[in-house]
Every structure is written in C-alpha cells, then in structure tokens.
Amino acid sequence: MTLSKELIAASTTPLVLSILEREECYGYALIKQIRQLSGDRIAWSDGMLYPVLRRLETQGLISSAWRSADTGRRRRYYRIENDGRQELARLREQWNLVGSVLGRLWQEDPLCST
C-alpha cells in the first residue's frame, strides 16, 4: 500500500515538523526516518523534500545552518522555530480530529439507521 499523492502532499509538513521538533536533522536522515517509521510505505521522491524544506524555511517555520559532517563534506541541518512549533500544534489538532472521527465511524455501530 502506498499513499495517494494528495495525502502525501498534505502530510509532508506535519511529518517534517514532527521530526524536527524531536531533534535537528539533515535532509537525508529525515527521509530515512520517515521511511523506517512507515515501514517503507511512505516513500517520497527524495529530491522533493528539499523544496518543501525551502518553503518551510521561507515561511519561518524552520531554520537551517551549515555544519561540516563526519564525512568531511558540509551539511545543512534544519531545526524547528517557534512559529513551527505553533504550526505543528495546529496541525496536530486537525489530524487528531480527522483521525478520531474516522476511528469512531469505523468502529462504532452505524449511526444513520434507526
């Protein structure tokens, strides 16, 4: 099972912000984490993450800094900003709402028939 395009587009921001809320991270590790957590079922085209990161940075939700990695190359690390935390809180409410409504609909007895 893979996610639809629309769902991937909608979930990218909360996924990225959620990871960055835990720790600062660079692009490759971000994608790897999402792959692992989803058991390879959420697999973006790798490159697409970077324009998303750029957009989030332009919006002031995250910030980035270059540091040299243990490979000797320079690497761009991302961290969440306060605005990003607030945005994530909003997104969490929305996704929780959708999740709980769907969960109830799928578990409980039919509501419309009397």
Added chain:
Amino acid sequence: MFDLNEAIGAWRRRMGANPDIQEGDLDELEDHLREGVADLRQGGLNEEEAFLVAARRLGDPEVLAGEFATADPGLRRRVRLRWMVVGALAILVLRFFGDVMADFLTGGMAFMNAGPQLLGWTSGILRLTILLVGGLLFWRLLASDAAAGRIRKLGIWSAGVMSMLLVSLALLIGAASLRGGSGWLLGVGVHSSHLPAMSLITYWFRAGLLLLLPLLLLLLLWLLARPRGKTR
C-alpha cells in the same frame, strides 16, 4: 571504468543548469546523493548501480527545479537583481579606473606641453579602451564559466544591459542636471565673487554622488545576499 566522482560531477552540472536550483541546494542534493550511494553500496550494489538508483531516487532535474521555483517564488527576481547590482558596481569600478588613468595621462602629457585637443582625444580613447577591455573580460568570464548556461537561462544578458542603461542614465541625468543647475545659477546672476564657492559646492555634490552611489549599491547587495528573514 565507472568513476563515481566523474558521474556525480556530470549529474551536478545537469542539476545546476537550472537557475532555480541554488549553489547551496546543489551541495545539499549532492550530499544526499553520496549518502544514498553509500547506503546502497552497503546493501550490496556496485558503485555504478548504486549511483544510478540514488540519482533516480532524487528525481528529474526539471521537475525538481520547478518545485524549488514554486517553493520560493521571489528567488529568481532576487538573484537577477543581485546580478544587476554587481554589474552596476563593475561599471562604476571600471569608470573610476578610467578616470584615474586618464588623470595620470593628462598630467603626464601636460608635463610634456601637449595641446588640449590631443589631451582630450587620448583620455577619451583610453577610457573607451578600459571599458572595452572590461567588457571583454566579462565576456570571457561568461564563456569560460561552467555555469554559463545557467546564467543565460536567468536572463542575465537582458538584466546586464538593463543595469548598464540605468547606471548610464543616472550618471547622464546627474551630470546634465549639475551642468544645467550651475548654468541656471550663472544665468540668474550670481555675483562673480561667489563663483569659486559655487564651483566648490558643485564639486562636493558631484564627489558625494560618486561616493554614495557605490555605497548604495553595496547596501543593496548586502540586503540581497542576507539570509531571508521570517515572512510571518
């Protein structure tokens, strides 16, 4: 024989041909590519296979460039403006260089008792030559630059011509208004004893203008190069 660094170099040039992918983005993508290759190699692929898979995973350059462009719509405009400012600064520097050389020449020829006509001609030709040589150097830079395609795609030519026209126009208007202004002052009858003071003021004004213009341009460049602030 497959050479990973060569392949990555070629890949980078393909990606970099798009002006919407910045140098920093390229570095980041290359780091990603190399990480991907290393991981795939551990998974048992050979170097060439690992490179092909990792590059494919990163996606098509054109599509990616499009995504970058929509992620930050003002980017192109800012880059273009930055080049315009650089071009304007380069012209000012060349002009300054020409002025200094012409002054030296004038001094030297006056020393040798050359007539004013000859002086005018030689200093004019010298200035023109310096501008031409500067232009040629710029041309060479563009021709030799590996990112020449990128620059052309960005419309640097039109931007460069525009910035040149704007600076020339500003200088022309400045000079004309100075001349016109002093002529008008003379016309309305400034007493002849005030003339030295007037010419001094004009001189200072001109010097101030010549000093302020590069400073303003440098300020603009700094503003453009600065990391973007929050938009919200």
